[in-house]
Amino acid sequence: MSKLNKEEVIAQFTAAYLAKHGKEPTIEQKGSWFKVDDGKSVRLAGLAEMAAELAGAAPTAAAEKVAVKKEAKAKPAAKKATVKASGNGGLTPKQLWAQKIGNGGKLPRGL
Numbered sequence: 557m558s559k560l561n562k563e564e565v566i567a568q569f570t571a572a573y574l575a576k577h578g579k580e581p582t583i584e585q586k587g588s589w590f591k592v593d594d595g596k597s598v599r600l601a602g603l604a605e606m607a608a609e610l611a612g613a614a615p616t617a618a619a620e621k622v623a624v625k626k627e628a629k630a631k632p633a634a635k636k637a638t639v640k641a642s643g644n645g646g647l648t649p650k651q652l653w654a655q656k657i658g659n660g661g662k663l664p665r666g667l
Contacts, residue, residue, distance in 0.1 A: 565604045566590075572610035 566583060573581045573592075581592050589597040598606070647655070653663050 560600050560604055562600060565600055565607065569603050569607035569610070572607045576610045 569592075570580060570583075573579075582594075584591045584594075586597070588599060590600065590603050591597045592603070592606070650663065654661075657663065
């Protein structure tokens with residue numbers, strides 16, 4: 557990954573923001589975080605990605621990886637087969653231990 561120059565990135569972002577919105581953005585810096593128009597704070601790399609998006613460039617590989625991860629998280633996990641529950645709505649201790657140990661395991665003493 558190449559080193560980002562703060563002044564160049566801010567100049568590119570300002571130019572792209574001006575072209576898109578017609579006004580100059582207010583950029584506040586606190587440490588290594590940048591806040592644009594009192595929005596969410598982002599790092600310098602995030603500001604460079606925002607400039608590329610505003611300029612109409614294709615999203616970077618890092619942005620594509622984040623999108624893939626979000627899609628993967630959105631899919632619900634398959635549910636496991638449940639053991640027959642006792643009459644009061646929950647598992648008995650014997651059923652719970654059998655489920656935790658799995659097939660072929662030995663139950664603790666007393667069960």
